[in-house]
Amino acid sequence: MNLAQFxxxxxxxxxxxxxxxxxxxxxSVLQRIEAVESRIHAFTTVTAELALAQAEAxxxxxxxxxxxxxxxxxxxxxxxxxCTKGVRTTxxxxxxxxxxxxxxxTVVGRLKESGAVFIGKTNMDEFAMGSSTENSxxxxxxxxxxxxxxxxxxxxxxxxxxxxxxCIAALxxxxxxxxxxxxAMCGVVGLKPTYGRVSRYGLVAFASxxxxxxxxxxxxxxxxxxxxxxxxxxxxxxxxxxxxxxNYTGLLNRDLSGxxxxxxxxxxxxxxxxxxxxxxxxxxxxxxKLGAKTREVLLPHTEYAIATYYxxxxxxxxxxxxxxxxxxxxxxxxxxxxxxxxxxxTRQAGFGPEVKRRIMLGTYALSSGxxxxxxxxxxxxxxxxxxDFDEAFKQVDVIVTPTAPSAAFKIGExxxxxxxxxxxxIFTISVNIVGIPAVSMPCGFTQTGLPIGLQIxxxxxxxxxxLNAAYAYEQATEWRKKKPxx
Amino acid sequence: xxxxxxxxTQYEMVVGLEVHAQLKTASKIFCGxxxxxxxxxxxxxxPICLGMPGVLxxxxxxxxEMAVKTGLALHCQISPYSRFSRxxxxxxxxxxxxxxxxxxLPLCEHGYLEVALPAGQAGVNGQIKRIGIHRAHxxxxxxxxxxxxxxxxxxxxxxxxxxxxxxxVSEPDIRSVDEAVAYLKTLRDILVYLDVCDGNMExxxxxxxxxxxxxxxxxxxxxxxVELKNINSFRFVQKAMEYELRRQEKVLREGGRIVQETRxxxxxxxxxxxxxxxxxxxxxxxxxxxxxxxxxxxxxxxEEVRKTLPELPDSKRERFVREYxxxxxxxxxxxxxxxxxxxxxxxxxxYPQPKTVSNWIMTELLRELKNSGQEIADGPIPPDRLAGLxxxxxxxxxxxxxxxxVFEEMYRTGRPPEEIVKERGLxxxxxxxxxxxxxxxxxxxxxxxxxxxxxxxxxLLGFFVGQVMKRSQGKAxxxxxxxxxxxxxxxx
Ligand SMILES: [Zn+2]
Numbered sequence: 001m002n003l004a005q006f007x008x009x010x011x012x013x014x015x016x017x018x019x020x021x022x023x024x025x026x027x028s029v030l031q032r033i034e035a036v037e038s039r040i041h042a043f044t045t046v047t048a049e050l051a052l053a054q055a056e057a058x059x060x061x062x063x064x065x066x067x068x069x070x071x072x073x074x075x076x077x078x079x080x081x082x083c084t085k086g087v088r089t090t091x092x093x094x095x096x097x098x099x100x101x102x103x104x105x106t107v108v109g110r111l112k113e114s115g116a117v118f119i120g121k122t123n124m125d126e127f128a129m130g131s132s133t134e135n136s137x138x139x140x141x142x143x144x145x146x147x148x149x150x151x152x153x154x155x156x157x158x159x160x161x162x163x164x165x166x167c168i169a170a171l172x173x174x175x176x177x178x179x180x181x182x183x184a185m186c187g188v189v190g191l192k193p194t195y196g197r198v199s200r201y202g203l204v205a206f207a208s209x210x211x212x213x214x215x216x217x218x219x220x221x222x223x224x225x226x227x228x229x230x231x232x233x234x235x236x237x238x239x240x241x242x243x244x245x246x247n248y249t250g251l252l253n254r255d256l257s258g259x260x261x262x263x264x265x266x267x268x269x270x271x272x273x274x275x276x277x278x279x280x281x282x283x284x285x286x287x288x289k290l291g292a293k294t295r296e297v298l299l300p301h302t303e304y305a306i307a308t309y310y311x312x313x314x315x316x317x318x319x320x321x322x323x324x325x326x327x328x329x330x331x332x333x334x335x336x337x338x339x340x341x342x343x344x345x346t347r348q349a350g351f352g353p354e355v356k357r358r359i360m361l362g363t364y365a366l367s368s369g370x371x372x373x374x375x376x377x378x379x380x381x382x383x384x385x386x387x388d389f390d391e392a393f394k395q396v397d398v399i400v401t402p403t404a405p406s407a408a409f410k411i412g413e414x415x416x417x418x419x420x421x422x423x424x425x426i427f428t429i430s431v432n433i434v435g436i437p438a439v440s441m442p443c444g445f446t447q448t449g450l451p452i453g454l455q456i457x458x459x460x461x462x463x464x465x466x467l468n469a470a471y472a473y474e475q476a477t478e479w480r481k482k483k484p485x486x
Numbered sequence: 487x488x489x490x491x492x493x494x495t496q497y498e499m500v501v502g503l504e505v506h507a508q509l510k511t512a513s514k515i516f517c518g519x520x521x522x523x524x525x526x527x528x529x530x531x532x533p534i535c536l537g538m539p540g541v542l543x544x545x546x547x548x549x550x551e552m553a554v555k556t557g558l559a560l561h562c563q564i565s566p567y568s569r570f571s572r573x574x575x576x577x578x579x580x581x582x583x584x585x586x587x588x589x590x591l592p593l594c595e596h597g598y599l600e601v602a603l604p605a606g607q608a609g610v611n612g613q614i615k616r617i618g619i620h621r622a623h624x625x626x627x628x629x630x631x632x633x634x635x636x637x638x639x640x641x642x643x644x645x646x647x648x649x650x651x652x653x654x655v656s657e658p659d660i661r662s663v664d665e666a667v668a669y670l671k672t673l674r675d676i677l678v679y680l681d682v683c684d685g686n687m688e689x690x691x692x693x694x695x696x697x698x699x700x701x702x703x704x705x706x707x708x709x710x711x712v713e714l715k716n717i718n719s720f721r722f723v724q725k726a727m728e729y730e731l732r733r734q735e736k737v738l739r740e741g742g743r744i745v746q747e748t749r750x751x752x753x754x755x756x757x758x759x760x761x762x763x764x765x766x767x768x769x770x771x772x773x774x775x776x777x778x779x780x781x782x783x784x785x786x787x788x789e790e791v792r793k794t795l796p797e798l799p800d801s802k803r804e805r806f807v808r809e810y811x812x813x814x815x816x817x818x819x820x821x822x823x824x825x826x827x828x829x830x831x832x833x834x835x836x837y838p839q840p841k842t843v844s845n846w847i848m849t850e851l852l853r854e855l856k857n858s859g860q861e862i863a864d865g866p867i868p869p870d871r872l873a874g875l876x877x878x879x880x881x882x883x884x885x886x887x888x889x890x891x892v893f894e895e896m897y898r899t900g901r902p903p904e905e906i907v908k909e910r911g912l913x914x915x916x917x918x919x920x921x922x923x924x925x926x927x928x929x930x931x932x933x934x935x936x937x938x939x940x941x942x943x944x945x946l947l948g949f950f951v952g953q954v955m956k957r958s959q960g961k962a963x964x965x966x967x968x969x970x971x972x973x974x975x976x977x978x
């Protein structure tokens with residue numbers, strides 16, 4: 001087996017026991033990228049030189065016999081909206097084409113401290129706005145399981161890279177499903193942490209009250225390892241929570257007896273792909289066999305989630321993206337006759353159509369005379385949706401649903417119809433609105449060989465419970481062992 | 487047919503003031519950059535105040551404490567739950583494309599400020615008027631666009647971006663230019679008293695934007711208001727408002743209508759010009775700032791800050807009147823600055839005759855300070871020396887008149903009064919023999935006046951006293967001179 005195919009925890013053992021070196025591992029991953037990148041295009045920037053230098057440093061550390069972090073020497077890919085000091089960070093947007101941040105995101109800094117190796121920046125929908133990675137200014141990413149299909153989005157590059165062994169693990173960001181939906185499409189594990197669990201400092205903001213950074217990994221154990229490394233409060237992010245970080249890896253092995261699983265009937269809707277429905281029902285049965293109890297729960301305001309989301313997220317985005325004005329950094333249209341023209345031409349040329357659409361939607365929702373009807377009302381509905389989940393979590397420990405209504409769709413299939421595209425996030429969006437953690441993991445394949453995703457949601461800061469349930473299910477099944485044929 | 491005469495409409499002005507006070511913190515409101523004034527452009531910046539992608543604001547606790555302190559001093563209610571909002575607009579000096587401010591839930595509301603109206607106003611010296619404070623909230627400052635010396639280009643200096651401001655909005659309770667100026671001065675005194683703002687209008691650490699409208703006297707509804715901007719000194723606040731008052735009155739008298747707009751004060755031409763009309767007014771699309779958690783202000787914090795409040799000018803003024811029995815006007819003057827009030831009290835402690843002390847400070851000391859452009863804290867006469875000087879008058883060592891000369895010299899040289907009096911031989915002559923000799927000399931020199939006095943022109947006594955004092959170079963004890971003169975003139 002090629003080194004690039006292993007998981008973090010497997011490679012950690014090999015590195016610790018001197019079976020391999022980070023240098024060897026990193027070269028092997030870079031070779032893999034070379035081999036598959038022309039077909040999947042998962043990266044916006046590959047940082048080979050930086051990676052090799054970091055690998056060398058990791059090897060020195062490993063040889064020194066000092067205590068080794070589980071991530072030391074492990075090649076990790078970073079979504080291109082995570083600021084990396086000295087490394088281009090584009091958000092897959094022309095407006096940040098040549099933006100090189102003078103600072104690291106907090107999560108990037110934490111990974112650096114643990115001795116991780118940065119292999120590159122991954123492709124995404126521009127400013128994380130999309131569900132298919134088709135909205136990248138640098139071209140789309142293909143799904144490693146079927147190159148004619150989308151990898152999901154917006155963290156499509158990260159998910160595809162993990163699935164294709166073009167990195168050992170990756171970080172993504174999730175505003176309405178942007179980690180979980182691509183994880184489902186690409187057959188990997190992806191976790192959206194509780195809002196405030198992971199610092200957002202250095203994550204280029206899309207919708208500040210919804211964004212969270214999280215891991216995309218080959219299995220649940222890796223997900224727990226990465227979560228442990230990036231979690232915790234940060235003095236640079238006032239919205240980061242001062243809640244102790246649990247030992248996620250240590251808590252994986254608990255059995256599921258006594259675990260109460262909620263099945264929300266609103267998430268099993270007409271018109272859902274029957275293969276997805278079947279796979280998820282089978283998964284629930286497996287968990288029951290492992291000792292979990294299931295019951296139906298009600299989340300009656302689910303139908304308003306998408307509308308609520310597209311008001312709140314676009315409103316915040318319209319403001320968050322105002323800084324890209326051509327004045328201080330990023331691209332600037334030239335020549336222009338005055339300030340207004342500079343703003344307009346810069347933003348016209350710099351942003352893609354989906355970003356413009358959302359800026360306009362958000363600007364409208366916040367406009368005087370419309371604020372109460374849209375933004376304020378959406379905030380009220382947000383509270384109602386939150387109450388639904390509070391009620392449900394009084395009865396159950398986790399809620400299990402499909403991650404997406406269907407497996408990966410074809411490239412170009414939904415680009416003409418934004419509303420259809422928005423609906424592909426129907427099962428993931430509430431989690432962001434409420435701010436709870438949720439994981440997506442493989443729970444089967446369609447007859448055409450496409451992965452199907454299972455979503456497990458938990459109470460705020462109950463990542464350990466969610467990962468524990470995911471791990472038990474994972475160990476009882478073989479799905480993680482299947483690899484795309486690239 | 488009788489001609490119909492109508493008295494011309496009298497107009498009353500209605501003013502509300504928006505004041506932006508720069509809070510005296512060492513670092514900016516949401517990042518660690520220095521707030522020092524006058525550094526080279528863009529040297530006091532970081533990714534956060536430059537609004538780079540992905541950065542987040544973190545509130546400087548000192549800003550909150552200073553804002554609470556000011557709110558308490560302005561008798562505001564401090565909201566237990568308050569939050570920041572984003573004010574969205576595009577401008578090159580605004581790096582994020584929005585200003586973090588407070589909108590729906592400001593920190594301080596419903597306060598007031600008591601202002602002593604100046605002489606001539608409302609008839610009486612020192613009349614107090616209460617002006618409502620609508621709200622006071624925290625926000626960040628923007629940067630500065632630079633155009634000077636640049637051809638076909640503008641540069642931006644973001645040193646000021648993120649400097650903490652407290653916006654203090656008054657109720658439209660102000661009815662004259664004098665009231666507005668008095669309000670502004672009192673507010674500045676309080677901010678300086680609290681040590682939360684240096685009050686320097688020229689450097690922009692205190693900025694004032696009046697909202698001004700006129701209405702016929704007796705009318706209840708407000709007229710259409712105009713907002714004035716770009717005023718950077720007390721003098722210009724007065725001038726700009728006076729100009730605007732005349733302009734609006736003229737428009738109304740000629741049957742015109744006031745347009746709701748924002749006007750800029752032009753310092754060179756001393757006029758106001760339209761900056762933007764109502765139609766061009768921004769839609770700021772305020773919404774709650776999601777990057778900052780709501781502010782929960784515990785009662786304990788408020789109480790803790792309350793303990794740090796110094797005695798404020800208004801209560802100090804009341805106490806001075808009550809405790810020292812000095813007139814309201816004196817108390818008002820003496821409490822305009824913390825240092826001056828302290829000086830007065832230190833003096834009275836050594837020399838417990840408040841009115842005398844007050845007179846000396848208000849006439850002699852303030853005059854000298856004004857002439858030399860010094861602050862009382864760096865003035866050359868410490869309070870115990872002034873007290874010492876006053877004691878020398880009381881115990882007859884020097885006369886009041888000589889004391890003024892001594893005071894001037896004390897001010898000029900910084901030396902103690904005893905030394906000056908001794909060295910220059912200014913000790914008062916109280917020895918009766920010596921005074922009698924002087925009197926004899928005077929009477930001999932003025933036989934005619936002496937004759938007139940004897941024939942009943944008793945008002946000539948003053949003339950003789952003056953002559954004796956002159957001969958003694960002012961050192962003779964005037965009481966004694968009087969007494970002995972009367973005796974001598976009566977003798978003959
Ligand atoms: Zn800064």
